[in-house]
Amino acid sequence: MADASLAAMAHPALTDMKTPEPVRTHQPLASRRYTLEIRQHMAWRWQALILGIALLVGLAISAAILVAAGVPADELANEFVMQTFFDGQNFRAVLFQAAPMILVGLAGSMAFRARFWNLGLEGQMIWGAIGATAVSMWQIGPDNLRLPLMFVAAIGCGLLWVLGPAWLKLKLGVNEIISTLMLNYMAANFLLHLVYGGWKDPKDNFPYSPQFRAFERLPELGAGVGSAILLAGIVALLAWWLVGVSRAGLYLRFVDANPRVAHAAGVPVRRTIYGAVLLSGAMAGLAGFAVVAGQEGRLTQAFYQGYGFSGILIAFLARNNPLAATVVALLVAALFVTGRSLQVFYQVPFSMVQLIQAVIVICVASSDFFIRHRLRRVGREAVA
Amino acid sequence: MSGGVVLNWLASTPDFAVPYALAALGLIICERAGVLSLGAEGLMLVGALAGIGAQLALGQPAVSLVLAMLAASLVSVLFAVMVIWLRVNQVIAGLALVFFCQGLTALVGSMADWTNHATEGIGTMALWPLSLLPGVGRLFEQNAMVWLTLPIFGAVAWFFARTSTGLRLRAVGENPQAADAAGIRVTAWRFAAVLAGSALVGLAGAYISVVSTKLWIAGMTGGRGWIAVGLVIFARWSPWKALAGAMLFGCIEALIPQLAAAGVQLPQYFVMMTPYAVTLGVMIWVALGKRSGDDEPGALGQPYVREERR
Numbered sequence: 001m002a003d004a005s006l007a008a009m010a011h012p013a014l015t016d017m018k019t020p021e022p023v024r025t026h027q028p029l030a031s032r033r034y035t036l037e038i039r040q041h042m043a044w045r046w047q048a049l050i051l052g053i054a055l056l057v058g059l060a061i062s063a064a065i066l067v068a069a070g071v072p073a074d075e076l077a078n079e080f081v082m083q084t085f086f087d088g089q090n091f092r093a094v095l096f097q098a099a100p101m102i103l104v105g106l107a108g109s110m111a112f113r114a115r116f117w118n119l120g121l122e123g124q125m126i127w128g129a130i131g132a133t134a135v136s137m138w139q140i141g142p143d144n145l146r147l148p149l150m151f152v153a154a155i156g157c158g159l160l161w162v163l164g165p166a167w168l169k170l171k172l173g174v175n176e177i178i179s180t181l182m183l184n185y186m187a188a189n190f191l192l193h194l195v196y197g198g199w200k201d202p203k204d205n206f207p208y209s210p211q212f213r214a215f216e217r218l219p220e221l222g223a224g225v226g227s228a229i230l231l232a233g234i235v236a237l238l239a240w241w242l243v244g245v246s247r248a249g250l251y252l253r254f255v256d257a258n259p260r261v262a263h264a265a266g267v268p269v270r271r272t273i274y275g276a277v278l279l280s281g282a283m284a285g286l287a288g289f290a291v292v293a294g295q296e297g298r299l300t301q302a303f304y305q306g307y308g309f310s311g312i313l314i315a316f317l318a319r320n321n322p323l324a325a326t327v328v329a330l331l332v333a334a335l336f337v338t339g340r341s342l343q344v345f346y347q348v349p350f351s352m353v354q355l356i357q358a359v360i361v362i363c364v365a366s367s368d369f370f371i372r373h374r375l376r377r378v379g380r381e382a383v384a
Numbered sequence: 385m386s387g388g389v390v391l392n393w394l395a396s397t398p399d400f401a402v403p404y405a406l407a408a409l410g411l412i413i414c415e416r417a418g419v420l421s422l423g424a425e426g427l428m429l430v431g432a433l434a435g436i437g438a439q440l441a442l443g444q445p446a447v448s449l450v451l452a453m454l455a456a457s458l459v460s461v462l463f464a465v466m467v468i469w470l471r472v473n474q475v476i477a478g479l480a481l482v483f484f485c486q487g488l489t490a491l492v493g494s495m496a497d498w499t500n501h502a503t504e505g506i507g508t509m510a511l512w513p514l515s516l517l518p519g520v521g522r523l524f525e526q527n528a529m530v531w532l533t534l535p536i537f538g539a540v541a542w543f544f545a546r547t548s549t550g551l552r553l554r555a556v557g558e559n560p561q562a563a564d565a566a567g568i569r570v571t572a573w574r575f576a577a578v579l580a581g582s583a584l585v586g587l588a589g590a591y592i593s594v595v596s597t598k599l600w601i602a603g604m605t606g607g608r609g610w611i612a613v614g615l616v617i618f619a620r621w622s623p624w625k626a627l628a629g630a631m632l633f634g635c636i637e638a639l640i641p642q643l644a645a646a647g648v649q650l651p652q653y654f655v656m657m658t659p660y661a662v663t664l665g666v667m668i669w670v671a672l673g674k675r676s677g678d679d680e681p682g683a684l685g686q687p688y689v690r691e692e693r694r
Contacts, residue, residue, distance in 0.1 A: 069495055117475055172671035178614040179667060182660040185607050193653035309483045316476055349494050355487025361480040362466065369470040
């Protein structure tokens with residue numbers, strides 16, 4: 001460690017000193033070191049290039065895994081690129097799938113902006129769906145107000161399910177990663193309790209709730225596109241306005257950067273965190289509403305699976321930006337649709353979609369290293 | 385409850401407790417070195433799948449368990465490279481690892497056709513002469529892994545408390561800057577800790593598949609990895625407290641089938657919630673009783689960047 005070059009590294013002032021001529025005949029390998037420097041800034045097009053390469057590497061690894069799992073390579077390209085994006089019916093399927101995906105992605109980014117690891121998106125989504133279904137089951141309110149009431153119930157239930165962990169974190173310092181995860185498992189079991197118990201469809205005794213009536217479902221916009229995607233788009237725009245334009249968004253950026261400094265600057269830190277986290281729960285609840293009222297038309301036992309991680313992934317890849325989250329969510333939705341058809345045609349398990357998402361996250365997260373650091377060779381040569 | 389039920393309950397407790405205990409111990413090794421390993425759930429699945437795969441192929445439980453440990457270690461290299469070399473946020477890396485492993489194990493399990501094939505577990509080992517005691521004797525008839533868990537805990541606790549190597553590992557997790565200045569290679573120690581800890585987490589998973597249930601089902605760990613993460617916080621990063629916590633969780637989980645066998649009618653899905661509810665309760669209890677001296681490793685979750693010394 002007592003290397004002249006390292007001493008120079010540790011004390012920048014020393015680099016100006018005249019170092020002795022390096023001995024070129026014998027240079028031990030150990031002296032040829034690479035050192036890491038933290039990069040202050042990188043031009044955005046380089047950042048985009050690195051990100052693009054990382055995405056391609058991730059997709060290439062995923063494709064290799066799929067081919068190893070027995071999916072023919074040419075079919076894969078056809079399935080993902082052509083079928084998903086250039087076929088009208090499949091594109092509608094992507095839009096159909098995208099609505100809850102956008103909402104969970106926004107939910108994730110909202111909480112992460114407040115430095116709150118809300119890993120309970122699935123639980124909040126389940127409760128949103130339960131709330132909406134309860135309004136339908138118990139026929140609360142007149143028919144023409146039923147859908148808005150379901151909407152409100154979903155928001156309320158999702159919000160309440162995250163209130164507990166938020167309060168525990170801010171009041172007692174309970175780790176929100178564990179608490180929100182535990183609440184996911186509890187919500188999932190409660191859902192099973194409902195659909196295998198009192199809420200079982202009396203018509204065919206299958207473990208799902210009775211079908212919603214026509215006026216309890218999100219209407220179609222036309223050309224087979226459901227209005228759930230419109231709802232998601234509106235929420236995305238509102239979220240963008242909230243974090244990008246409003247005063248609350250400014251506060252949130254302060255809190256995200258440094259809660260202590262934010263507090264000193266007079267930002268209501270706790271209220272801002274509460275607001276962001278509760279909003280996150282509300283959006284996740286809305287995602288549950290979008291699934292039951294927009295897709296399934298009833299409460300089913302496993303509708304939420306995969307959304308929690310997708311929400312985290314979308315928020316991470318979009319760097320918590322609402323508009324970017326919308327775009328990423330569309331891509332993840334395409335992945336879901338492709339995954340479903342692979343599942344049908346090649347018996348690839350649906351968890352394959354999770355695997356691909358994880359590979360992409362790993363690649364993108366790792367590529368961040370090259371944006372934030374630079375490798376520099378130091379050694380006797382480099383110092384001289 | 386009659387005495388027989390209580391005895392049955394206590395006798396079946398270790399079987400439920402061992403996975404929690406081993407996983408928590410593995411996590412303690414990781415976290416003592418400053419690496420927050422949220423990937424436990426995934427690594428347990430890897431251990432469970434590798435264990436059952438080896439068991440179906442070779443039929444030697446001891447070999448299967450060792451191979452499961454190696455498999456989990458191997459997968460954790462990916463995590464170690466991400467968080468130690470590439471300084472990826474440890475929460476994101478841990479979550480990605482979980483989902484990576486969930487997908488991978490489900491895929492490999494279905495491709496290799498290892499799903500739902502019952503295997504032979506390992507037999508029980510009576511702890512002579514305690515097993516000859518009248519009545520309570522059967523508490524001391526457990527499988528070999530239960531008995532092996534105790535020396536593993538003893539060894540790790542001794543390692544942390546009594547050896548200079550253990551001290552170095554703790555120094556790396558407590559204050560990597562100071563450790564580095566003292567000539568301890570932070571990166572290498574953290575790597576070693578992640579690999580060793582992950583091996584134990586993998587063993588915990590393999591215990592579930594090879595020893596307890598004796599078959600593989602995708603996602604069979606069912607959140608036990610996350611519970612182990614909570615258990616470590618409850619145990620304040622101390623191996624013996626983690627063992628006590630694991631026994632507590634084992635007791636609770638073991639009670640459920642006993643009550644059902646005794647004819648007590650319980651709402652099934654609420655019963656299945658209990659481990660998670662108890663974890664949550666324990667987290668709250670720990671937070672309420674927070675003592676002044678915080679035992680959390682000082683650098684937990686923080687990547688070490690040497691240049692930041694300047």
